[in-house]
Amino acid sequence: MSFKTVGRKLLRSSKWQSVNTTNVKRRCFSAGIAAEASVSRPELPAFDYEPKPYNGPLADEVFQKRKKYLGPSLFHYYQKPLNIVEGKMQYLFDENGKRYLDAFAGIVTVSCGHCHPEVLNAIIEQSKLLQHATTIYLHHAIADFAEALASKMPGNLKVVYFVNSGTEANELAMMMARLYSGNLGIIALRNAYHGGSSNTIGLTALNTWKYPIPQGEIHHVINPNPYRGVFGSDASRYAEEVQDHIDHGSPGKVAGFIAETIQGVGGAVELAPGYLKLVYDIVRKAGGVCIADEVQTGFGRTGSHYWGFETQGVIPDIVTMAKGIGNGLPLGAVVTTPEIASVMAQKIQFNTFGGNPVCSAGGLAVLKVIDAEKRQEHCAKVGSHLVERLRVLQQTHDIIGDVRGRGLMVGIELVSDRTKKTPAKAETAILFEKLRELGVLVGKGGLHGNVFRIKPPMCFNKDDADFLVDALDYAMSKL
16 A cells, blocks of 8 residues: 555544644554555565576667667667566576566567477477478478367368468458458457558557558447446447447448457457457448457467457457467468458468468477467466456555456556546556566556556466566555
């Protein structure tokens, strides 16, 4: 509990209405000291690994070179950028050998763990034999990987296209939807993020990521955000707005609808329960196909299900994925039905690096590790423990407005006023730096950057979760 919170509660108490300000300040100060004294500085869990000595260029030199030769649109975390030089499972190491708990997994990309031995071995062994040969020749790696991936999909989602990123996957999905439906308009959600190319930037609905260029036939509907949304958790009212938009903002027909089940960049916002089932019916009646963006939610991260869309009880027509599929490899995929895939045979559809032998071997190893190490079940158990502890912490610190998500895809929204839900932008920045000092690296999200994104490698364990919550408690007690 912060010093300010103690003070507010004392001042609201009728018992203290008659005492003078000096006494109130004295009592507040004493209570604040007691609250801070009860929270000791947490220590990183033990980890049996010694990083290799680093003799490369230091942070200042790297930063200067980056500013000189890389684009000015690049941004970095922290006032003093970290020079990360090594990673092992759920931990990262800087140039000085300091260890950090990676609670953001390279922006939700490292699924199995940094430098996981099984994944590394598959990549190295394939690299020794053949690094690159496009699909104009046969190679077993891409076929084996496609078979394994298709086996994870429900329904008739059995045709796989490999690409190099989530942006590419969503680009291809948009084209498929338009070709198959014969329509142009695609519906996306406000607060969504689907990529940064000239087409997918149209789907993205956060002004911080959008350049002032034409976004094409893209329509953004109200976001079914249970915490901030105008209809709360009422999925039916949000769905009615989609129907209203089709009736009044389109020719009555659409090419498709795309959504993340838990919005990533938007701040770990899980859609209102039952929303996708209602909207999928509406979109299909309007001639469109339904696209699930699983770039961040896929591969068991949500714990309860292998795919995020399964939490809403639906089967999409097209599924896009990337990030965790490769544990850091530049790899993405689109999976669809044979019927929809057939429209792509009208012309030549080709991707030079999509499904190359090295990425396919690594991707197949990722699927095997997730199964062998029971990572979905692990995410469910550790994620439930983490969320439970965070909700207890929420009762102590007024700055925590909302704790949400499932599995190891969790968001903590920070507010300066719980009633008004005012984004605590300044406080978030302070806490962000403090967590780094304590050895915890988290992500930030939401339009105002006031949501901590907790999305670690899926080997993150209960001890790590406890340390993260204790670090948050300690940092918040110092505000």
